[in-house]
Amino acid sequence: MLFDIGHGMAKCSVPEQLSMKYGMATENQQQVVSVTDRILGAQVWYNAERGRKPQSFTQEPALADPTDGGRTCDFCRWHTLTAVDVFGRIERPHAVSASNLFKYCQPFHGLVLFRHHHPLQFSLPQLSDLLLVAQEWFDRAADAQPSARHPFFLWNCGARAGASQFHGHAQVALSQIPFPGSEALAAVAQRYASALPGADYYGDLIRAHRAAGLLHEHALGDRRAWCYASLVPTKDMELVVQGASLGCPCFQALLHAALRTLIDQLGVATFNVGIFNIRCGQGPGAQSSLRTDEFNAAGDLMPGAAEAPIMNSGADSPILTRVVSRGKLSSRASDYGGLEVFGKASIGNTDPYRVFAALQSQLQLC
C-alpha cells in the first residue's frame, strides 16, 4: 500500500582492461532494487555494486574547524556576537536562542545554539535543551505574531550539509506561508485517511517499517516514540523518529540515539535534520504540544485528541523527524546530482538493514 518494491538485472559488457581495474565481470550483471513511496512520490535505487565505484575527488576526511577550535567563533560569544529576536533570548543550561542575522524567512528566523562549540559532541541533556529552547522559541514567536502559523526546525551540520558555521546549531523558522515539504506531508496524511476510512498514515508508516524489521519502539512509562531506518531514504542512512512533541523525553532519547548512531556507529560527520508537525503558540486557543497520552501504542491519535485547537497544518499529527547523512567528507563529489535535482529520486548507498543494525548497537549502549 505505502511502498512499491521492485528489482531486476542491469547488464553490460565490460572491456578486459576495465574488468581487471575494478574486479568486475566482463559479462556484467548487477541487481538493482527500487523502492517507491507511493504516498509521497519519493523513490530510491539500491545496488550493492555501487560500493566499488571509484571516487576521483578526495580531500581530508575531517570536519574542518575554521575558527581555531572556537577562538574566532561568533557563536561561542553569543552574548555579544549574535542578534536577539524581538521577543527576547531563550537560555537554558546547554543551549540558547539567537535571531538569524541573515534571514530567509519572515516574520521570524532564529538559531538555537549549543553552548559548547564542537558540533558532533553532544549528550542527551544537551540535545534535550536544544529541543526545549526550540519549542519555546516557536511558542514565543507564534504568540508575537499569531498570523504566522507555519513552523519548521532544521539542523545542518557541516559544510556539505549546508552549514555556514562550524559551531553546533539548529535553525528555527516561523513563516506566514507554508513550507512545501510540511504542506505535502500534511496533505498526504489527510488524503490517506480520506481514501482509506479508519486508516492512519503515521501509524501505518510505523507498522510498515515494523513489518520490514526496521523499527525500534521506545517506551518510558506510558510514553512512546519510534525510530526506523527509512525504506525510502531521501539521502544516505535516513533514520526517522516519530513521537509526541519536542519536549517528550521518549522522543528526545530516540532522536539522540539516532544521531549518535550516525556519528558514532556509522562515522557520519555531516548531516541534516528536519522536524515536521511542530505545534506552537501559548495564546488563546493554542496548544504547545500533544500529550503523549493522546496516542495509543501504535502511534495513532486517540479519539478526541485531534479536536484540540491547532496552529498549523499537520499540527494534529505526531512529530516526525528525518535525519540523513550528507556523505563522506573524504569525497569532494556532491551527493546531490541530476537524479535528485530533477528526477526527484535518489541513490540508496547504505542498506537500511545495516543502518538499523547500527541503531540497535547504539541503543545497547544507552
Ligand SMILES: [Zn+2]
Ligand atoms: Zn563556537
